[in-house]
Amino acid sequence: MSNSKVLPVLAPETATPCCPPLTERPLTAEEAERTAKMFKALGDPVRLRLFSLVASHEGGEACVCDISDVGVSQPTVSHHLKKLREAGLLTSERRGTWVYYRVEPSVLAAMGQTLGRYSA
Amino acid sequence: MSNSKVLPVLAPETATPCCPPLTERPLTAEEAERTAKMFKALGDPVRLRLFSLVASHEGGEACVCDISDVGVSQPTVSHHLKKLREAGLLTSERRGTWVYYRVEPSVLAAMGQTLGRYSA
Numbered sequence: 001m002s003n004s005k006v007l008p009v010l011a012p013e014t015a016t017p018c019c020p021p022l023t024e025r026p027l028t029a030e031e032a033e034r035t036a037k038m039f040k041a042l043g044d045p046v047r048l049r050l051f052s053l054v055a056s057h058e059g060g061e062a063c064v065c066d067i068s069d070v071g072v073s074q075p076t077v078s079h080h081l082k083k084l085r086e087a088g089l090l091t092s093e094r095r096g097t098w099v100y101y102r103v104e105p106s107v108l109a110a111m112g113q114t115l116g117r118y119s120a
Numbered sequence: 121m122s123n124s125k126v127l128p129v130l131a132p133e134t135a136t137p138c139c140p141p142l143t144e145r146p147l148t149a150e151e152a153e154r155t156a157k158m159f160k161a162l163g164d165p166v167r168l169r170l171f172s173l174v175a176s177h178e179g180g181e182a183c184v185c186d187i188s189d190v191g192v193s194q195p196t197v198s199h200h201l202k203k204l205r206e207a208g209l210l211t212s213e214r215r216g217t218w219v220y221y222r223v224e225p226s227v228l229a230a231m232g233q234t235l236g237r238y239s240a
Contacts, residue, residue: 027172032165039168043160045152052147108235115232
């Protein structure tokens with residue numbers, strides 16, 4: 001299998017603005033649609049592990065070549081990274097042979113704010 | 121159809137501790153499994169709307185009787201509320217005829233903290 005089948009296709013990224021605080025008022029259908037996508041992207045154990053691998057990797061970025069211990073094949077890793085990218089949680093950049101993934105801090109900050117108004 | 125088919129079965133609640141900050145280190149498989157469940161529960165547009173309805177309702181609680189404008193039937197509402205309860209995001213209590221749902225602040229605060237370390 002060639003690398004072109006393994007590496008995800010790159011597309012322009014837009015950081016989706018999201019999520020009024022959930023205590024403020026009921027979400028509209030459109031807001032819920034947009035926000036749910038991001039939560040759904042983190043709602044899979046393998047994707048969540050991959051995401052934490054990228055987020056905690058040196059410099060806040062990682063390439064597929066850095067990821068080998070989540071118990072799934074490299075095409076599966078690439079598939080999940082693509083899903084995270086499509087949900088706006090990761091951005092990607094090709095440098096030479098590899099595609100590097102970074103966390104998208106603004107989107108995560110917005111998601112955190114949505115939930116974070118609650119204090120224990 | 122009797123009310124007993126519409127109202128979800130009540131069970132004891134435990135607030136699941138969750139989620140080291142995602143930048144700190146890669147999640148273990150077990151941590152990811154537990155944390156992904158909560159994200160997944162919010163990863164559906166109807167559930168997210170219901171959740172925001174409860175969270176933004178007066179006093180931070182609502183009963184099924186307060187929820188009528190999300191475009192799905194009452195049994196579907198009850199089904200989704202049960203899912204949110206099973207994920208530890210809502211707690212429920214029966215008072216008289218109705219079951220009342222509240223947000224579980226500690227779990228949401230933990231989820232928010234997990235994401236919130238990122239700043240834009």
